[in-house]
Amino acid sequence: MGAAVFTVVAIAVGGVAFLFQRSAPDTRAETRESSKSLPRKLLNFAYVVLFLALASDAARVNLWRRVAERSMSDLSDEPEGGKWKQVLLVVAHPDDEAMFFAPTLLSLAKLQVSVHVLCLSTGNFDGLGQLRTQEMLAACPALRVPAAHVKVIDDPRIQDGMEEFWSTTAILDHVEDALNSTHYDAVISFDWDGVSGHANHRAIHRALREMHRKAQAGASPPAASVQVWQLASVSLLRKYIGILDVVPTTIATWRSASRELCFVTPELGRVWKAMSRHKSQWVWYRWLFVAFARYPYVNTLTVLD
DSSP states (O other), X not given: OHXXXXXXXXXXXXXXXXXXXXXXXXXXXXXXXXXXXXXXXXXHHHHHHHHHHHHHXXXXXXXXXXXXXXXXXXXXXXXXXXXXXEEEEEESSXXXXXXXXXXXXXHHHHTTOEEEEEESOOOGGGSOHHHHXXXXXXXXXXXXXXXXXXXXXXXXXXXXXXXXXXXXXXXXXXXXXXXXXXXXXXXXXXXXXXXXXXXXXXXXXXXXXXXXXXXXXXXXXXXXXXXXXXXOOOOHHHHTSGGGGHHHHHHHHHHOSSOEEEEEOSOHHHHHHHHHTOGGGXXXXXXXXXXXXXXXXXXXXXXXX
């Protein structure tokens, strides 16, 4: 699906450039030269975009699958506890799982890891909480997470909104309840910047860091044997170069001395399908995000120490 979008854009830009070039005035050499410079640049740009589209399609079959297999191999070799069997993903709003964590969810499904998703709000900022809850239950199966493994919380203490204060206590009430009810090998969520800088994302990170601190001190038994992994935020440039960030990210991860995981998905069609099931949120800027941001293509996870 991602390659198809790039291809359509390339053809459209190329067609406009061609027509513009054919209709350019030809009365004087100077006018002709200046009028042709822009169409030529557009046409060259179209060729580049088309090449990237074809390259991304080939990558789905070759490079991306190998990278995913390498990441899963690293995961299976984790010294603490061996292969993961059950993982808890903690997000703030319905659609976070599709916009930010799709490569992780799809890769873990290939590894036959059972993933549960805990969403800490219904996303009721616009009064659409019930609808968005149903959309999330419909979207997660596209990412190979059964709807029965998805729990959406509606707690007055933690409601959707940049201005809403999410207390660590309220967050950990629900996270620790999940850890008490099911044995998880790892918890995955946002890092300190929350990818987008959203206050609710960052609040989850602060709460999980506090839970981790308490676990190390022996004060949080449910979290004592659970690893906490965080989705790495990146610079604005890397965030929006999409597929182009796959290769440098995987190379950097493999060379890193720190404990990192890199998940790349070849199943872009599933990412688009999942996001499209969040119909109330499927607006133009999220289309652009899924098409051009790195997170639908690649996730880098770092362990919380």
